[in-house]
Amino acid sequence: MKNLKFVRSTIGVKYQKKAQSEVGNSTKAEQFIKDLKNHTSKMNDVIFKKIPTSESVVTVIYSSSLVDKITMQLMIFIPLANHLNQIHQVAEVIKTTDVNGISSKLISGQTLLYFHQSNLLLSIDTYSAPTRSITNTETESTVIGPQDAFTESLETNISLVKRRIQNPMLKNEERTIGKETNTKISILYIDNIVNHENLERLRSRIDHIDYPAYFDISVLKQLIEDNPLSPFPQYYMTVRPDTVSYYLLDGRMVVFMDNSQDALVCPTSFLEMFISIEDYYNRWTTASLLRMLRFFGFFLTIMITPMYISALTFHPEILPYELLLNLQESRSKVPFPPLFEVLFIELIIEVLREAGSRMPAKVGQTIGIVGGIVIGTAAVEAGLISNILVVLVATSALLSFLPPIFLMSNTSRFVRYIFILSAGLFGLFGQMLAFAWLITHLLRLNSLGTPFMTPVIPRKASDLMDSIVRFPIANLKEKMGISRSQKK
Numbered sequence: 001m002k003n004l005k006f007v008r009s010t011i012g013v014k015y016q017k018k019a020q021s022e023v024g025n026s027t028k029a030e031q032f033i034k035d036l037k038n039h040t041s042k043m044n045d046v047i048f049k050k051i052p053t054s055e056s057v058v059t060v061i062y063s064s065s066l067v068d069k070i071t072m073q074l075m076i077f078i079p080l081a082n083h084l085n086q087i088h089q090v091a092e093v094i095k096t097t098d099v100n101g102i103s104s105k106l107i108s109g110q111t112l113l114y115f116h117q118s119n120l121l122l123s124i125d126t127y128s129a130p131t132r133s134i135t136n137t138e139t140e141s142t143v144i145g146p147q148d149a150f151t152e153s154l155e156t157n158i159s160l161v162k163r164r165i166q167n168p169m170l171k172n173e174e175r176t177i178g179k180e181t182n183t184k185i186s187i188l189y190i191d192n193i194v195n196h197e198n199l200e201r202l203r204s205r206i207d208h209i210d211y212p213a214y215f216d217i218s219v220l221k222q223l224i225e226d227n228p229l230s231p232f233p234q235y236y237m238t239v240r241p242d243t244v245s246y247y248l249l250d251g252r253m254v255v256f257m258d259n260s261q262d263a264l265v266c267p268t269s270f271l272e273m274f275i276s277i278e279d280y281y282n283r284w285t286t287a288s289l290l291r292m293l294r295f296f297g298f299f300l301t302i303m304i305t306p307m308y309i310s311a312l313t314f315h316p317e318i319l320p321y322e323l324l325l326n327l328q329e330s331r332s333k334v335p336f337p338p339l340f341e342v343l344f345i346e347l348i349i350e351v352l353r354e355a356g357s358r359m360p361a362k363v364g365q366t367i368g369i370v371g372g373i374v375i376g377t378a379a380v381e382a383g384l385i386s387n388i389l390v391v392l393v394a395t396s397a398l399l400s401f402l403p404p405i406f407l408m409s410n411t412s413r414f415v416r417y418i419f420i421l422s423a424g425l426f427g428l429f430g431q432m433l434a435f436a437w438l439i440t441h442l443l444r445l446n447s448l449g450t451p452f453m454t455p456v457i458p459r460k461a462s463d464l465m466d467s468i469v470r471f472p473i474a475n476l477k478e479k480m481g482i483s484r485s486q487k488k
Helices: 002-039 069-082 084-090 099-107 154-164 196-207 217-223 241-249 284-301 304-313 321-330 338-358 361-381 387-399 406-426 428-444 461-465
Strands: 046-052 057-063 092-094 110-115 120-125 170-177 183-190 236-238 253-257 263-266
Touching (some): 002 057, 002 110, 057 069, 069 084, 069 110, 084 120, 092 099, 154 183, 154 241, 154 253, 183 196, 183 241, 196 253, 236 241, 241 263, 284 387, 304 338, 304 406, 304 428, 321 387, 338 361, 338 387, 406 428
Antiparallel strands (some): 046 057, 057 110, 092 120, 110 120, 183 253, 253 263
16 A cells, blocks of 8 residues: 555656656746747737647747748648658757847748747758749840850859759858848859968958848949959859859859849959850851950940040141041031030930930830931031041941840940040040050959059960960860969
């Protein structure tokens, strides 16, 4: 009897402790859920769902705007009901005391699972916000070669590169920048090729940026440039996976940003702003011709209209007599000096270009073509501008679109105004002063600490085979000097 009483008392104490433990865990779980609800009270789309399972009661916490119902059903609710062990295998354990970390997980599209009995908090990646499908590029279109382009999804962009470079040395470093937006970026490089001094410099610049919001990678580009006051872009921006793959194999680093279509290639040289990836798909003769056209077209577009001003204002003797007569005849009704005449038509072209780019595609094309013809014809007939100037300005505008990088087109437009004002004030002497400033500025520019005028400064003999003239592919085996890669 005594033994029976002892056993009963022992079992009673055991069950009493278990009941007290369950009550304590329940109170602790309710307090945690209450605190978490208070912390996320300003996040209107956070959902708390309490679900009973075979293990214990589980509270599912997620942001409804970042996940869809099908994803939640397949990844959370079905495994909770039938295969609870799968949850533990794929989930990440989070500390319940890290409130800021929990909020960051919810904001990034993670779903949290809180087990009441064991006070365990797990996180599963269920981010399924809508993304744009892979399509052709409109800004860097080519006739030969792949036609796919990056999207605004960081994971999709990285997969497009890894599909082309199936190399275990291709590394991907993830970072979060922006105090307010918490934007994800990735730095891609090939570890056995990249110059680690360049890599460390890029890491340092990104880590030392103090900026609250990033909506496109072009914002990051301006913040890590060597000379932010320069009109020239110091990094190559592209939306083509094959271009990014080529530069990675050359020893460069590529930066991707979530919600941005473009990729940032660094370091970059001035000459590479006129090189298209299609040049490597064409015969070397065709590629060389196109490169020379783009390169010299940049200097022509900033020189044509300033030469018109210089010749008519200061140096009419440099023109052939017949051409000078034609110019004087076409300007016989124009009441303005050449400087104001050129500025007037240049501003008209800028207005048409800007208006056409902001309007719907079909309307913008019509406005650009019809508006240009109507305004140009009417201005000539009204005696506001000469017909020869219309030809020169139209040619200059077309030449500005030759570089494959749109940022260089914008740069040529800005630099052209400097040359126009210099020519209007000092003639050819002013143009040469502006040209000297341009060359000096380019020689002083750096891209991630590397001279921007590579391969000219410093010169590497092998780089000249892939410069303005592109030699046959068989000769292009060495890495470019600007990358300073480990492999030659």
